[in-house]
Amino acid sequence: MTTPSKPGLSYKARRRWSLVILLVGLPLYIVAAVTIMNMIDRPPILVEFLVYIGLGILWALPFKFVFRGIGQADPDAKDG
Secondary structure, three states: OOOOOOOOOOHHHHHHHHHHHHHHHHHHHHHHHHHHHHHOOOOOHHHHHHHHHHHHHHOOHHHHHHHOOOOOOOOOOOOO
8 A cells, every 4th residue: 555645845855945945046035125125215224124124034935835844854764
């Protein structure tokens, strides 16, 4: 009898995608956020700080499922 496969990405796929997101996507997101903030008139420093804090949290929300459990050992790996 076979076990049903889990829906979604495998651990290895999530690990690879998390590296791509962190090494390519995040720097591009940072450059875009800073560029857009520089295009508009500079707000007061506290407002600018809060915008950057919000953007720092906002980028990770769509990728939460990719990063979940990546720091743990591979659950599919055989022990022996």
